[in-house]
Amino acid sequence: MSVLIYTENADGKFKKSTFEAVSYARAIADQNNTNLVAISIGDVSNEELTALGKYGADKILNVSNAKLKNFINQAYASVIAEAAKKQGADVVVLSNSFSGRGLAPRIAVKLEAGLADGAVSLPDQTGGKFIVKKTAFSGKAFAMVELTSANKVIALIPNSYKVVEKNTTAKIEDFSVEGNASDFKAMIKEIVRSTDKVSLPDADIVVSGGRGLKGPENWGMVEELAGLLGAALACSKPVSDNGWRPHSEHVGQTGIAVSPNLYIAIGISGAIQHLAGVSSSKVIVVINKDPEAPFFKVADYGIVGDAFEVVPKLIAAVKEYKASA
């Protein structure tokens, strides 16, 4: 037996969430005294691949087949399931990213494996069981799920497991597979990825704006603050419903769920549906002019005040801090 980790890349580079998943998979391998095999698919340089060893991979299978350069979940699932079979891996780990969510269920079906999606901590294997804690009810609760099958697939939520560096090196092997013809029906026409913005689901810091900001013309200061902190932008649902910001920034129960280290909410009341998607943030800062705003009840730090006065002052304070750091 062994553990297989699928290491997702974006344009040939691994993201922090990938390293988190490798560290997590390493810990599972350690729990079972077994080795960790990583599989990378696409156009990833050897230098980049070698970095996986730093997080505990013993071996790296590199699939560089041109047909598989871009992500097609159906084809990638075939490749990963085949690698799992060939390596005798009974646990497959991947990141619960947008792509991971389209991939993990297909792998689970192929391997007849129980799937723990949205995992937030290491499996509890006491007494020969395999129980994983996962988010449920849109972040309002957690469920402990027991995987009862021989094979298991786990999709780990970004920012829920810390990257652990190890002093190991991994050997890279080419792994070639064809995939089935029916796997390649989907054609990618276009990939648009903004490189200047921090991606919301993986961000360490998120700066979020609500209806209290009055209109899209007032987002300049929100963007400036986010830029200074290296943060991703987010918003409440009415903000994206009004077209002030794109839907991809809407967080909450019916938007993206985030769990950054720091979530700064500006002019957001803190409705239950909004809190569902952000309450697992480690530290929450709320800026709201209404001291009765429900958001203050779940905040760590709060400023009661008008965003149009507080945010520019906060920007100045962050600049000062940066200059002195």
Added chain:
Amino acid sequence: MKILVCISNVPDTTTKITFTNNNTEFNTNGVQFILNPYDEIALARAIELTDGGNGTVTVINVGEASTEPTIRKALAIGATDAVRVNAKPHDAWYVAYQVAQYIKANPFDLILTGRESIDYNGSKVASMVGELLDLPSVSIIKKLDIEGDKVTVEREIEGGKEVLTIPLPIVAGTAEGVAEPKIPNMRGIMSARTKPLTVIEPVDVKTFSEIISYETPAPRGQVKLIPADDTAKLVDLLHEEARVI
């Protein structure tokens, strides 16, 4: 064009989630159940695509009789007919298996699900149905258009989007942007009562996961309030105390 929309019956978004029986069961006491918000989007898009008699929209739910009000709501919004697989939806795999069995016997051109159910949030059913039927699946889409026998979808990726063209049939999970949810009108509500709702029995299938118990997040401590004119203090606390910047 024959479209199948998978619908789930979930607690209303305002529900405060609590558990009973030593945290092993979701407390449904006083909870109102609704059509999953993402499934409303799928349904709305299906109705748009078949508008003016250009096909049919069937909704399917794996659930016990208690889900029928939600199924009737989907009919009132504009689905042509409905199927209920008479079983407790044990997990996404169980649901996907039942749905895939139904599709094998009754093929569709397009199968839509919501991006995720707001109770168990797996985003799993679409991909599992796709895998079971060896069909392409796209799990989180923001846009869907059909031209001839091809479908063009826009998929969400971190920090961007991806556009794919795929020959029908496919399975896709819809998110915001695909369509605006529709509100049933009086005529819809009246006609929903007489639209066909077929109940079928589930097929036996082995399952691979069990929910053992639940937990609610630990409550946060008291908020520390900082005077509005002392933003430097906030920055200081975030750096020194919280260590997040």
